[in-house]
Amino acid sequence: MSATRLDRVFHERGRLAICSALVTQAAGMSFTRLQEVCGLTDGNLNRHLHALAEEQIVESERRTGNGRPQTMVRITETGRARFVEYIDALEAIVREVQRAAKRTPSPARAVPSAGTSQ
Numbered sequence: 001m002s003a004t005r006l007d008r009v010f011h012e013r014g015r016l017a018i019c020s021a022l023v024t025q026a027a028g029m030s031f032t033r034l035q036e037v038c039g040l041t042d043g044n045l046n047r048h049l050h051a052l053a054e055e056q057i058v059e060s061e062r063r064t065g066n067g068r069p070q071t072m073v074r075i076t077e078t079g080r081a082r083f084v085e086y087i088d089a090l091e092a093i094v095r096e097v098q099r100a101a102k103r104t105p106s107p108a109r110a111v112p113s114a115g116t117s118q
Contacts, residue, residue, distance in 0.1 A: 006093075009055050010086045014040055014048045019075060019083045022058065028074030031060070049073060057082060 010016055017038040022029060029037070035045050052058040057079030063070050075083065 006089050007082055007086045009051065009057065010083060012048070014038065014044055015052060018045070018048055018052065018073075019057070019079070022073065022075040023080055023083055025074070028061075028072045031071040031073060034073055052079070055079075055082075 010019060017040070018034065021034060021037045031045065035042065038045065040048070049058060049060065053060070056076055058073055058075055060071050060073045063072055
């Protein structure tokens, strides 16, 4: 089965959400926007970003300018390649499960006859 090809670093809801959001944004996203999109608290987002940064999947940059400082986060090329590979593995698993489900009918549920009490 293809499950052995799943990269465990992505196999967590928060990290999956982060990488899904970042993979479509070449310029990256602000920490605040990423937090909103992923529905994570500051602490959870920080924890997941740290884990992803340790694997060189994401990188962040603190920008200062005409207003409040802003942390920008982006997925690295290595991170993008690993994430796409992970998604490919998930898709293979889904296809495998769908093929198996079509070959093997599910057991019929026992439905009590009318007038029969349980």
